[in-house]
Amino acid sequence: xxxxxxxxxxxxxxxxxxxxxxxxxxxxxxxxxxxxxxxxxxxxxxxxxxxxxxxxxxxxxxxxxxxxxxxxxxxxxxxxxxxxxxxxxxxxxxxxxxxxxxxxxxxxxxxxxxxxxxxxxxxxxxxxxxxxxxxxxxxxxxxxxxxxxxxxxxxxxxxxxxxxxxxxxxxxxxxxxxxxxxxxxxxxxxxxx
Numbered sequence: 001x002x003x004x005x006x007x008x009x010x011x012x013x014x015x016x017x018x019x020x021x022x023x024x025x026x027x028x029x030x031x032x033x034x035x036x037x038x039x040x041x042x043x044x045x046x047x048x049x050x051x052x053x054x055x056x057x058x059x060x061x062x063x064x065x066x067x068x069x070x071x072x073x074x075x076x077x078x079x080x081x082x083x084x085x086x087x088x089x090x091x092x093x094x095x096x097x098x099x100x101x102x103x104x105x106x107x108x109x110x111x112x113x114x115x116x117x118x119x120x121x122x123x124x125x126x127x128x129x130x131x132x133x134x135x136x137x138x139x140x141x142x143x144x145x146x147x148x149x150x151x152x153x154x155x156x157x158x159x160x161x162x163x164x165x166x167x168x169x170x171x172x173x174x175x176x177x178x179x180x181x182x183x184x185x186x187x188x189x190x191x192x193x
Contacts (some may be wrong), residue, residue, distance in 0.1 A: 017150070020171075024088075030126065031092055032088035049071075052093075055085050056086070069095070072097060073110075077092070078090060107149055116159075119160045127170050
């Protein structure tokens with residue numbers, strides 16, 4: 001998982017949750033989940049997808065331009081063994097559409113999608129850079145969006161019918177509202193029990 005400093009926030013059915021500022025290049029997770037917006041979004045490319053695109057010499061931009069992976073809502077692309085300097089074993093890109101807008105449940109559904117993929121592949125460690133690390137999100141939407149992310153992950157865990165897993169899932173908190181995000185994630189986890 002790299003040398004990031006994380007804060008544990010709780011666990012559910014074998015999945016331990018934490019928060020940290022995730023470096024997309026240095027993260028050594030089994031799965032690194034990065035949200036990617038559609039190409040025509042104002043203020044796009046401020047977060048994880050921009051960093052990945054930079055270190056992969058514009059590969060994501062080329063995928064968008066070629067219509068191979070446009071960042072459409074719910075679109076996914078898995079890159080197993082991405083080239084250096086990415087250290088994660090697998091990179092999962094998830095399209096976030098033009099905007100997650102005022103619907104916090106949208107980012108929750110994307111988080112559920114990522115959790116289902118992590119469970120299927122048996123990932124022991126996951127770094128999740130979805131949501132507002134790519135967006136300018138109004139302060140009022142941060143807590144409900146973070147809570148929706150946790151609920152999406154927990155619902156996917158509850159629906160999983162495979163073998164028990166031991167997983168470390170880390171939510172990225174580079175959004176400028178780390179305390180709010182952490183509290184909302186913790187509260188959603190506590191309420192789920």
